[in-house]
Amino acid sequence: xTAVSDRRQLSYIAAQAADARVNVELEAEGMTLNIGPQxxxxxxxxxxxxxxxxxxxxxxxxxxxxxxxGYEKLAEVRTYPQVTALINRIDWxxxxxxxxPFILAAEQLMGVEAPPRAQWIRTILFEMARIANLTLxxxxxxxxxxxVTPVFYAFRDRxxxxxxxxxxxxxxxxxxxxxxxxxxxxxxxxxxQGTKASLNKIRQFCDQMEDLLLGNKIFEARTRGIGVIPxxxxxxYGLSGANIRASGVDWDLRRDNPTATGLVYDxxxxxxxxxxxGDSFARYWVRLQEVREACxxxxxxxxxxxxxxxxxxxxxxxxxxxxxxxxxxxxPLGVMGYYVVSQGGLEPFRVKIRSASFSNMSIxxxxxxxxxxxxxxxxxxxxxxxxxxxxx
Amino acid sequence: xxxxxxxxxxxxxxxxxxxxxxxxxxxxxAGATVTLYLFKMxxxxxxxxxxxxxxxxxxxxxxxxxxxxxxxxxxxPKTADRFVFAAAPYVVMIxxxxxxxxxxxxxxxxxxxxxxxxxxxxxxxxxxxxxxxMAGWASGSKYSLLGGLRAAGQLIAYELPLVLAVIGVVxxxxxMNMQDIVYAQYNGEIFGWGAIGNPFFLTQFxxxxxxxxxxxxELTQTPFDMPxxxxxxxAGYMTEYSGFRFLMFFIGExxxxxxxxxxxxxxxxxxxAVPPFVTDMLGIGIDHALxxxxxxxxxxxxxxxxxxxxxxxxxTYPRLREDQLQAFAWKILIPLALINIGVxxxxxxxxx
Numbered sequence: 001x002t003a004v005s006d007r008r009q010l011s012y013i014a015a016q017a018a019d020a021r022v023n024v025e026l027e028a029e030g031m032t033l034n035i036g037p038q039x040x041x042x043x044x045x046x047x048x049x050x051x052x053x054x055x056x057x058x059x060x061x062x063x064x065x066x067x068x069x070g071y072e073k074l075a076e077v078r079t080y081p082q083v084t085a086l087i088n089r090i091d092w093x094x095x096x097x098x099x100x101p102f103i104l105a106a107e108q109l110m111g112v113e114a115p116p117r118a119q120w121i122r123t124i125l126f127e128m129a130r131i132a133n134l135t136l137x138x139x140x141x142x143x144x145x146x147x148v149t150p151v152f153y154a155f156r157d158r159x160x161x162x163x164x165x166x167x168x169x170x171x172x173x174x175x176x177x178x179x180x181x182x183x184x185x186x187x188x189x190x191x192x193q194g195t196k197a198s199l200n201k202i203r204q205f206c207d208q209m210e211d212l213l214l215g216n217k218i219f220e221a222r223t224r225g226i227g228v229i230p231x232x233x234x235x236x237y238g239l240s241g242a243n244i245r246a247s248g249v250d251w252d253l254r255r256d257n258p259t260a261t262g263l264v265y266d267x268x269x270x271x272x273x274x275x276x277x278g279d280s281f282a283r284y285w286v287r288l289q290e291v292r293e294a295c296x297x298x299x300x301x302x303x304x305x306x307x308x309x310x311x312x313x314x315x316x317x318x319x320x321x322x323x324x325x326x327x328x329x330x331x332p333l334g335v336m337g338y339y340v341v342s343q344g345g346l347e348p349f350r351v352k353i354r355s356a357s358f359s360n361m362s363i364x365x366x367x368x369x370x371x372x373x374x375x376x377x378x379x380x381x382x383x384x385x386x387x388x389x390x391x392x
Numbered sequence: 393x394x395x396x397x398x399x400x401x402x403x404x405x406x407x408x409x410x411x412x413x414x415x416x417x418x419x420x421x422a423g424a425t426v427t428l429y430l431f432k433m434x435x436x437x438x439x440x441x442x443x444x445x446x447x448x449x450x451x452x453x454x455x456x457x458x459x460x461x462x463x464x465x466x467x468x469p470k471t472a473d474r475f476v477f478a479a480a481p482y483v484v485m486i487x488x489x490x491x492x493x494x495x496x497x498x499x500x501x502x503x504x505x506x507x508x509x510x511x512x513x514x515x516x517x518x519x520x521x522x523x524x525x526m527a528g529w530a531s532g533s534k535y536s537l538l539g540g541l542r543a544a545g546q547l548i549a550y551e552l553p554l555v556l557a558v559i560g561v562v563x564x565x566x567x568m569n570m571q572d573i574v575y576a577q578y579n580g581e582i583f584g585w586g587a588i589g590n591p592f593f594l595t596q597f598x599x600x601x602x603x604x605x606x607x608x609x610e611l612t613q614t615p616f617d618m619p620x621x622x623x624x625x626x627a628g629y630m631t632e633y634s635g636f637r638f639l640m641f642f643i644g645e646x647x648x649x650x651x652x653x654x655x656x657x658x659x660x661x662x663x664x665a666v667p668p669f670v671t672d673m674l675g676i677g678i679d680h681a682l683x684x685x686x687x688x689x690x691x692x693x694x695x696x697x698x699x700x701x702x703x704x705x706x707x708t709y710p711r712l713r714e715d716q717l718q719a720f721a722w723k724i725l726i727p728l729a730l731i732n733i734g735v736x737x738x739x740x741x742x743x744x
Binding site for chain 2: 031033039040041055142143144145146147148149152153156213216218219221222372373374375376377
């Protein structure tokens, strides 16, 4: 009983403190502007409180949690195979990529390794999730800067990849396909040719975006030198993914994480793209190259996919032995990790999700200071967050 | 048929006729361009079909939209200055209707024959700034305020290149009367060759391009749409408006685009007149009453051509930033327009 009333009191105090803070801001110099939680540029319910002097930002503070769904807690009352259906919804544009690190962590705890064919299918779908996620970014960046048309091309060409994901897994957005010890099904007949055709569409889309946006003088004027993140600052704020690679840090967990067994990036020939500038333009450029590189990776994997079983021998009722494991992978948005603690039951005892967007957002107060309102939108767009990935 | 036109309707008769025609001249082209370009052409550019359900091939979509807007609740925000908030859309609409007054559509088909017609047009086009500022301030919303202030800064900055671009034409035509500008182009010659007259977009191409850019900015279309920048300011000064008042802003925006296209076609594309070799073939003079019918159609075609460019650019380019927009106006367009005026004046003196 006392716990409940304590909590009530705490929430009351928190509400009072929030009110007081707003009052202080009203009396302070400048104008306080709430960008969000309902705003076209936040694609979701992110709220950024900015204090403006004219149109210049004096101070910015991101407020998260408007879409918190409590997946860490919910995972504690789900069995291991059930958890994947939940965590699909974290980064909803590249859903399959959310399942992989959790499954890898569970496999590590159980001491199971997926057969080679399952690992290859996993890697192919992982990269296709990356394509499905980042193509939308490539178009959406245009919308944030006022060019409406590219996003329609992005939706159109992303559809080809989604169709292939649906053909393989049965789910367009939420595959729920990864299993402990392998994958759910084998690839359907003719899938490899279809996927290759869809990759060609994506390559054409990348060329088109290079023409439409990267080669556009106005786009360059709006993005070059805007929101520059030096490498050391980015690292100290915990940035990951394309955001830190655009600052010149050559760090990609697909290549640099030998502990994540179960993905076969060492079997193919590929390159990590970096850009020295660290501005919004660089972040767009790096993501564009990553989509092309992902097409290249999937192409090679499709050619060399081995034959064999798709499921290792695992018990019908999955019980994970006592222990802890942390596995992180390079997801479309950045590093995503699951820290899974098991006490030997059907369900995990505790799951901590390290999602990329949450950490990427932490730099915004530093980055937005001194910029102008239009640049706030550019910077938020180029940092590229998915609300589900921030709030989990 | 020509006798009907030559009839004298009396003062009130012609006034009623002109009032009717003003509504036609503003609303029909606006509806046509919105349906044709904003609904359909843009959809094809973006690889989608656009409206398909209302009427055959979605042609009645605009009526459906108007009906929808008319039904909506007329919301006043709690912090709004009610009178100013309600009046702002009318100010914008008045500017649009005043603008169409001086545009000639035929030898007799015009509302008022001002001697300083183009001067009047550029002056009343700035009235809409007041309406936009009123809307931005009276909404009592921070987004609206930012949008209104941006609009004021932008429209005032682009007024100057607009005027300066027109001065070249005025020098060449030797008149500010828009009817005289049409005749000057019809009667003009290019180095002694007068088969197509002298449409000023050939000799005043710098002014023509500056005029189109400045019009794009005046209309707050992308790449100069910061006042309503959707991804930044939600809808700028229009954020708090709903229902019919929003529709009035909407009509004002698109009707003004058409009227600026009308003005541009009068100034640079020869207006309602056809090239002299056509009149020679028909064997009639340019003052023939037939052109009171043909003129509006010719103007309509030229208007469609120019508004096509407006929407094409609008859905192709990203948006500039406010300071980049100002720099573009003051550092590039205005010096260029001044040089254009100087060169035009010099050549005028040399050739005449």
